[in-house]
Amino acid sequence: MRSWLCCAVLLAASSTQALAQTGSGIDASSDADRRAATTEAEMTNAERVGMLNGILAMPLGDTKIPEGAPLGAGYIPGVPRLDVPALTETDASLGVSYLGGLRGDGATALPSGMAMGSTWSPELMRAGGALIASEAHAKGFNVLLAGGINLVRDPRGGRVFEYLGEDPLHSGLLGGAAVAGIQSQNVISTIKHFALNPTEIGRQFHNGILEESALRMSDLLAFEIAIEQGQPGSVMCAYNKVNGAQACGNDRLLNGILKKDWGYKGWVMSDWGSVRATDFALAGLDQQSGSQLDAAVHFGAPLLDAANSDKRYRTRVADMSRRILRSIYAVGVDKNPPRKAAIDVAAGAAVAQDIAEKGIVLLQNRDAILPLAASAKKILVVGGYADAGVLSGAGSSQAQGQGGPAVSLPTMKDGLFTALMAQNYHRSAPLDAIRARAPQAEVSFRDGRYPAEAALAAKHADLVIVFGTQWLTEGLDVPDLSLPQGQDDVIAAVAKANPKTIVVLETGGPVAMPWQSDVAAIVEAWYPGARGGEAIAAVLFGDVNPSGRLPVTFPASVAQLPRPDLPGAETVEPSFAGHGKPGQTLDIDYNVEGADVGYRWFARKAEKPLYPFGFGLSYTSFERSGLSVTSGAAPAATFTLRNSGARGGADIGQVYLVETPRGKTRRLVAFARAELKPGEARTIEVPIDPRLLADWTPKGWSIAPGTYRFALGASSEELLEDVSVPIAGRTWNYAK
């Protein structure tokens, strides 16, 4: 009883046929438009409005869950007389959410967004999306609240682990591929949270301030690219304000940019509990989600009254319902309705493990201590609950396998938010996987509570594998980048006792590493998902050659960030709901960095990070060469990657724009992941999106005529050869 209430209130508080192979994942034909118009024309206003608000489908207060509706994040009734299906919604990007066990089932937990972002692989994103959507379908859902692609503007953001990185091209291509994979299963995907929602502090009222040209070139560009690639059926607007107006009632953002400029044809759903008034409909919002969480069902009776008496609302209500119908038809939700079935746990685990193995980033490897030699006789494993499982992030995105977490540590006294605000570990113990790979060795474990105890054991070991964890959750940011509860001290003590110390990090995002120079190796495993323990061991022992590259900059310290002091830290009480005191406001000025998010900020300030964007080591070596760039209407970059070492492995070719006629810059304009056998070379051509050469101006995208310099990079900081190319100027916008 308490467990469902917990989750329900937690959220309350917070809260076709084969689809075209164009990368869109959606039926791009006009058939969906025609069918939507025909069905909508047959509807009464009451039926239309019935589709425009939904409940949080959990037994919350006096909520009545309609018969047959699966417990999940949302339910919107259909119109049976017109064969319009009900919408059954579940979270999220990392798998079908567990809801603290409320539904009594488990699902495949994919690795975190950061881990997926580290693969730099749209193909893996697509496979992961298809997998979790097939599980959603088998659990009765036809909408997956996935596609989290907010750019990481601050590594302390509580939901960094859900997102893919700090670069708009990278997040846009990867996020769009995930959406396409989801929709290939006839399950509608969202893309979220639109827009400018990088931190959680005061999330219901903080006001992100950013001048429009910078917004268009950064956070919005990620959405724009992802929408083009994935054609998501729905866009979820964010909790926060953008330039003074609530994101879900933001005329400029929803009507002006999304629908008019970008020509978006799907529907905008609100985040849960973010609708303040019926006139949000006029600003471009199409559907109120989880309506019990708002002060009123603004998109219920008041909207019906307005539609019956006011032409503006009548027109909007028709458009709002047509948009939802269009996505239902375009994604094929009506043709292949969800069917309850058992999920294939082993197949899901294989996909999760594959992504984890390709997303783990090797950050340091002194004297090639990794991969581990079979000769080590005494291995000590320390900390991180490595004897039980691997960490996951918390909040609405939390997925867990059957039977729930291996370990669940409450972060608060028994109460309303306990289950979803717990630190949960998936049932995949690194210690077991290490033991399985080192049968000749004595592998012992210390929990890492006391630095002295761990150090004593370390002295007598041949080598030490110490785990460092940083738990992140929706709803709360972290105050700094330390590993909490004294773990930095444990690592330092162990490293002092034994120089053969290997640190394995399971962190939500970037962390500081005060012990960096004292340890032999550092492996960033993020939250590695359902088979994370096996993936970590596979990398440590060399069954898998690490190929992940950082999708975010690791700062040397928070002093290097655009806002060293977290805005609101002193005035806003940390709370999952983030409503604050009545009338409370918090302006966050993103004009400090503008469009120069992450590595671009570091390049602009000439700051040296701890580890740069794009960085990652391998057990083999690569040569990157032969960069050329063609200009013209369809610019492209060509380069050659060669595996110059003795082991098979994957490299990620990265091309950065480093100078334009407007001055020095740093912008990822092309990337490609290549699996290469020893000695193998591959020449790859990647198109360059002209928006990445342009600035957004009052007249639209504008490329200044002149010379552009591009560099092939091993990371955003390690630039290899460069080429200069003349590019003709042009300006274009969205006028039809």
Ligand code: BGC
């Ligand atoms: C989150 C969304 C989520 C929704 C439904 C909100 O609190 O911000 O990402 O999809 O809840 O659970």
